[in-house]
Amino acid sequence: MPISRRDCLALGAGIGAAWLAGPARAGQPVEAVVELFSSQGCRSCPAADKLLMELRGMPGVLALTFHVDYWDYLGWKDTLASPDFSQRQYDYAKARGDMDVFTPQMIVNGNKQMVGSQRSEVFAVLSQSRRTSWPVALTISDTAKEMVIEIGAGQAEQEATLWVMPLMERTSVKIEKGEMAGREATYVNVVRKLVPAGMWTGDATRITLPKEGLMPAGATACVALLQQGKLGPVLGCACWGTVTS
Numbered sequence: 001m002p003i004s005r006r007d008c009l010a011l012g013a014g015i016g017a018a019w020l021a022g023p024a025r026a027g028q029p030v031e032a033v034v035e036l037f038s039s040q041g042c043r044s045c046p047a048a049d050k051l052l053m054e055l056r057g058m059p060g061v062l063a064l065t066f067h068v069d070y071w072d073y074l075g076w077k078d079t080l081a082s083p084d085f086s087q088r089q090y091d092y093a094k095a096r097g098d099m100d101v102f103t104p105q106m107i108v109n110g111n112k113q114m115v116g117s118q119r120s121e122v123f124a125v126l127s128q129s130r131r132t133s134w135p136v137a138l139t140i141s142d143t144a145k146e147m148v149i150e151i152g153a154g155q156a157e158q159e160a161t162l163w164v165m166p167l168m169e170r171t172s173v174k175i176e177k178g179e180m181a182g183r184e185a186t187y188v189n190v191v192r193k194l195v196p197a198g199m200w201t202g203d204a205t206r207i208t209l210p211k212e213g214l215m216p217a218g219a220t221a222c223v224a225l226l227q228q229g230k231l232g233p234v235l236g237c238a239c240w241g242t243v244t245s
Helices: 046-056 083-096 119-129
Strands: 032-038 061-067 105-108 112-115 138-142 146-151 160-174 184-191 195-200 205-210 221-228 234-241
Touching: 032 046, 032 119, 046 061, 046 119, 046 184, 061 083, 105 119, 112 119, 138 221, 146 160, 146 221, 146 234, 195 205
Parallel strands: 032 061, 061 184, 138 234
Antiparallel strands: 032 105, 105 112, 138 146, 146 205, 160 184, 160 195, 160 221, 221 234
8 A cells, every 4th residue: 555655874985795694695795685665554565575585585685674663553563663664764765855655665775666566667676776796895793792894995975874784584473453454474584673883984994783782582684784875875785694594
């Protein structure tokens, strides 16, 4: 049910490839980042959720699910939603200048948006948006107690934001009320927290975050995205842990 509705930190340049870590897709470069904004209260979303599962299995595609909370008023409180995820979607619309916010909405590489269930359009945009390298070298690794993000040096056109996102690989939810009442839905690569971890203006940067408090129960992976400005095109990305099955 598409419906129109109405900013976080930074990093910048250098040439580098982002690599998936962990047993699932170790050593594969990320060529495209897909974000799906979905909701358990949206009857139009299951087709997009299913398509995201397909995209997740494609080489080079980092597929992420964000659950928004603005449909909760219809009678079912989305168990995976956060107002931070809704704000991210609004901020994307503000950055693009179209104020176009709806579910299911997909955003590719931080700057191209489309209806997330329109298969032909999604694949066309993916084909046009794949990259052999990113403007910024970015890695993520861990120690016993910390997650460590390294950003390469380069010339930054403007400040960039580093977002860190713990993921749940897969979960199923039985929806009891609202438009999806009686259905059991399965979601993959579900973002559980959105952390603006630092600002970058061109210098090589090392950022550490304590695992305790960052990684919620059920999280099996962590993604770092470097985005131009507050929330613009993806400049670099890296993953740690299991992001596909």
